[in-house]
Amino acid sequence: MHRPAQRDQRSRNTGVTTRRPHRALATLAAVPVLLLAAVGCSSDSGSDSGSGSGSTDNAAQKKGAGAGETVSASPTVQAAAYQKLPEPCAVLSTKTLKDLVPKGVKSGKEGSSNDTSTRGSCSWTSLVNNGVKGSQFRWLNVSLLRFESTASRGSGEELAQAYYDSQVQDAESSTGAKNTRSEPVAGAGDVATSVRYDLKKKEGSFRQQTVVVRVENVVVTLDYNGAGLAGEKTPSADSLAKAAVKAVKEAVAKVSSENGEGGAGTPAPTNSPSSSASSSAKPSASPSKAASEAPSSSASPSASKKN
Template sequence: MRSLPLTLVARLLPVAVLAAAGVAMTTSDDADARPGPSAASPHPSRTAPASPAPPSGGQGRGTAAPRYPRPPAEPCATLPAGTVKDLVPAAPTAGTELRTSDTAHRSGCSWHALSGFDYRWLDISYDVSASAAARARSALGGGPSTPVPGLGDRATVSLNVTTDGEQRIREAVVVARRANAVVTVTYNGGDFETHEAAGADEMRQGAVAAAKKALAALDG
């Protein structure tokens, strides 16, 4: 059995220890706060743009109210504990809420853990901002993605493999839209003993399963 790579050890340390070691945390008021890019993270850093300010004057006359005026207030409660245990073994089911400066329109949660030498990361994010639909159209219409029938109004899933040193990580990303809400699910993993990426079917199916639960939570 090989010892854990230093990159994984650093990834699993408490935030306070990471900060003391010099790993920066994003605290900008203009973006969601996630761990900054680092060789210590097999999970790529993705910082979504801040939602633009709504036009002055509020909604015009005759404009229908959005179906989802706010994202889930408790995003870490949107996935059942059983789903978290299946997709991220050994992770605390409570999850870690993703911080954002725009809580009126965006929320999210992440789970990550090491089980033996198998590493898994899962996160979900909700966006009901004025620009959410436009960003969803761009994400749904481009890149090497495939449609996911029966998921929301429209959904796609994409797969990607990255390499950090000898370690390969496979990531599946599902982008799903329902009315004015966009849900993005990211699921990735790899084996830190064999250095192989997690299986494509496992990542794809896991991300789609999480997206179904996340979408269902929009309606309570």
Template structure:
């Protein structure tokens, strides 16, 4: 009896020394491994990921992105209202065209807006927009009809912008005209603004200078990006 009491005391002390989670084992519980049971605080299912928030959820009318003064300066004799080329998704895409002929001087300007939403499989709206902007820039040099392509960054326009100058020839009946052109691609959040500006001198008119075409396109791009706000 003395030895049995001593063994009981040793067992009691041993159980008191182990962590609380093992006390049940020491006290002769059911013997089941409680650690294998799912925790009641952990949900068996997780909520699906949500798309990242975007900066812009709508787009302005592309024909209202430029002031009357800018249109008059850049495209003389153009209709101030411009021609909205239309889109089934006005909050996702839109383009406006202004064109005019002042004597023998021809000018044409387009402002295109493209907005991207976030998608859990395709990426955030800003990531998708950045990819599209890169494609718009690269497309100029990939076109074999474009000559003297020059690409430079344009600071202070959206999050980032690129201005590309180039020359091309277009047929007007049997006659070929020399055109100077400029494309400005600006990224602002999840929206890409693409401005195309071109000029030519018909008949006895002179081909416009590269400087005039570049300045006109960049002026329009800066104003169009501000119109997003």
């Protein structure tokens, strides 16, 4: 009774088992057809993509060419001829200092500067004590200012010329000046002017000499004043002017030799920010200030001993 039932169950299981391979074969047979269809679609898509990419590239190339036509050339400006400055307290020889500041050869005091490659100054003070006859006072200052070329502001030479003009004007319009006289100086740099005037103080009469020189992109300003104090005779303006001109020529020669007697001076692009000196910069001491400081330097007898 139980055996037929078992066989019947087996036959059913067998039937189910035999049907599954047929379905699997049918599924496998359909796979190549799907693969072929996928390959075909992929080929078509690739060709379309290629044509689209080529169109994009062509458009980009056309756009690039158009942009190239509108780009302007990089701005250029004449490069600054001089690239450095000498030590300000070393621009004059010992012999020259003995002539101008006989008791102050070693009194050179360098002015403060945040960039010694673009600006510098040095001053000397001398007081010759002649006893009951009084004293001879001298004060000397040399200022150096170098300008860089920039695309936005112009060449270093142009900037130096503008500063040179302002220095001359400042000397000619000094407060309290009398008998002001200006004249060109030959043989000093590219352009030079000497300005002299008298300045009356309660301690005595001071004679001021200011010589301004531009050499390439550097401006050299030399201030020199003298006075006879406590009964001493006032020094000759002509003698002071002659000494000042001689000294400034020596300082200018030092600037040139420091840069190898010239510089590049060739056009070059200048796109970087400039570290040039401002055209509004002023020397470490003005002529009027120097004259006003003179009495304090000569008031004490001990000052003459130190010098």
